[in-house]
Amino acid sequence: MKQLNFHPRPTLLALAVLATPVLHAQESLSNTGIYMGISAGESKAHIDNAGITQGLLGAGLTTDSLSEDRRDTGYKAFVGFPIHPNWAVEAGYFDLGRFGFSANTTPTGSLTGSARVKGLNLDLVGTLPITERWSLLGRVGAAYAQTQDTFSGTGAVSVIDPSPSKHETNYKFGLGTQYAFTPALTLRLEGERYRVNDAVGSRADVDLISLGLVYRFGGPTTTRKAAYTPYVAPEPVVAQAPVAAPVEVPPPPAPAPQPWVKVKLEADSLFGFNQDHLQADGKQALDKLIMELQTVNIDSIQVTGHTDRLGSKAHNDKLSLRRAEAVRNYLVQVGGIPASKVTATGVGASQPETQPHECKGNKATPALIHCLRADRRVEVDVSGSQPQR
Numbered sequence: 001m002k003q004l005n006f007h008p009r010p011t012l013l014a015l016a017v018l019a020t021p022v023l024h025a026q027e028s029l030s031n032t033g034i035y036m037g038i039s040a041g042e043s044k045a046h047i048d049n050a051g052i053t054q055g056l057l058g059a060g061l062t063t064d065s066l067s068e069d070r071r072d073t074g075y076k077a078f079v080g081f082p083i084h085p086n087w088a089v090e091a092g093y094f095d096l097g098r099f100g101f102s103a104n105t106t107p108t109g110s111l112t113g114s115a116r117v118k119g120l121n122l123d124l125v126g127t128l129p130i131t132e133r134w135s136l137l138g139r140v141g142a143a144y145a146q147t148q149d150t151f152s153g154t155g156a157v158s159v160i161d162p163s164p165s166k167h168e169t170n171y172k173f174g175l176g177t178q179y180a181f182t183p184a185l186t187l188r189l190e191g192e193r194y195r196v197n198d199a200v201g202s203r204a205d206v207d208l209i210s211l212g213l214v215y216r217f218g219g220p221t222t223t224r225k226a227a228y229t230p231y232v233a234p235e236p237v238v239a240q241a242p243v244a245a246p247v248e249v250p251p252p253p254a255p256a257p258q259p260w261v262k263v264k265l266e267a268d269s270l271f272g273f274n275q276d277h278l279q280a281d282g283k284q285a286l287d288k289l290i291m292e293l294q295t296v297n298i299d300s301i302q303v304t305g306h307t308d309r310l311g312s313k314a315h316n317d318k319l320s321l322r323r324a325e326a327v328r329n330y331l332v333q334v335g336g337i338p339a340s341k342v343t344a345t346g347v348g349a350s351q352p353e354t355q356p357h358e359c360k361g362n363k364a365t366p367a368l369i370h371c372l373r374a375d376r377r378v379e380v381d382v383s384g385s386q387p388q389r
Contacts, residue, residue, distance in 0.1 A: 035088075036079045039188065039212025043074035045099045045204065052103055052111075061105040061156060069114075072097025074208045080125065085366065090123045094143070096194060096206045109155030117196050117206055119145035121172060132272030132279070133180045137190070143172040145196045147204075170195035178214070186214040261296075261384070263289055267307070267323060267376035276322035278330060286327065289380065290335035298341055298384040303328045305346040306379065308372035310364050313348060321346025327378050349375065 053063045078092030100114030123141030130136060147166045153159040176190030194206045270282030278286070305320030305327075324344035332339045352375040359371035 033216045034079070034081055035186075035214050035216040036077075037186075037188065037212050037214035038075070038077045039190065039210035040073065040075040041208060041210030043072050043096045043206055043208045045070050045206050052101060052113075056103060056105055056111065056157075059157075061107065061109065064104045064106055066101060066103045068101045069099055072099060074206075074210065076121075076208070076210065076212075078121075080214075082366070084364065085369065086127050086129075088125045088127075090121075090125050090139070090141075092121050092123075094119060094121055094194070094208070096196075096208060099206075105155075105157060107156040109153060109157035111151065111153050111157045111159070113149065113151045115150075116148045117145055117194070119143055121194075123172070123174075127178075129274060132275055135178055135180075137176045137178060137188075138174070139176075139192070140171070140173045142169055143194050143196070144169045145194065147196055166197050168197045170197065184216050186216070188212050188214055261382040263380040263382070265327075265378045265380070266373065267305075267378060268373055270327070270378060271323060274319070276319065276326050278326055283330070283334075286330050286334070290331065290337075293335070293337070293382065293384075296382065296384045296386060298337060298382060300383045301328075301331065301337065301342045302381040302383075303331070303342065303344045304379045304381070305344070306351055306375060306377045307349050308354075308369075308375035309349040309352065310362075310369070310372065316348035317346055319346070320348050323378055327380065331380075353377070 052066065056063050074094065074096040076092050076094040078090050080088045080090045082088045095118040098114050098116045100112070102113075103111045105111065121141055121143040123139045125137060125139045128136045128138075145168065149164050149166075151159045151162050151164075172192060172194045174190050174192030176188060178186050178188040180186045189211050190209070192208045192210070194208065196204050196206060265282070265285055269285065270278055272279055303324045305322075305324035307316040307320050309316075321344065324346050328342045328344040331337045331342055352372075354372060354375055359368055361368050
């Protein structure tokens, strides 16, 4: 009947996206919840004109004209099961629409045919975060498709089997991008290719360009509010005057300076996945710290960035330093603290707060990532004193 084909060059690009190493997924739990979605868009096929003409010629008929209907509307519905913060398995139902042709022949007659393609798919989907909300995605999988053909002839054209059908499993792949409006709601744009077989022995490809919405039901809970130890002014020390002799009592000594006040902020609240720019929650936590430091005579501030043990040492060292510098810059630019008094250091994963027996394993599973959240932090050490009242 027809062949719905495109050159499969994008296959290599799709496999390249899926084969891209996960960029240190030690800090993202946003992709661990089961999700579902629905997409719709334009499907497109190429009619095998030469095959139709050759088939008619074999029956002693000459094709005078041939028209084709290569486009339709397709849709799909799916549910996803995350197996890693950057990997998921998706199962779904698809309907790629109906495609057809009409040929006029000599001796006088006509042949009309169409094919409807729908079925089930199972894909492995990989995501590559670009920013906190925007990411690329790629997929490879299998599609169990039913192709239902319909043929009719007039005049000199005789159709033996007017309604053949075919069920077969073939590969599929795709590329796309998505943008998360909220942790639960994501807009997804994708281009996919489905390999199908029609009912008369032709192997075919159908492309679907779709736009859809994804709703995520959530995953392991993680602390989103910045946890830190607020500054507490020392109680003034007042000397007790001797009761016995009426001697002159020296003035009480000045309150002892508070040498170090340590503030711990969770990196999961300050920054997005693999990012070093502050989120809204992180800025609110730093604003609160800046308010509390307004009554302190600051001598110096040391900002130290930490990561968990997942990922390479070189990446963690650089990420911890960039995050410490982001906090330092905020304290200077927004808090008005002199730049000469604030320094930033990154120590990577060298100073964990968790014990080895508490978070076992080396594979970046959602459970291990959640367990290691205390190691991902930024510490602010303030050296200063409370002014006398």
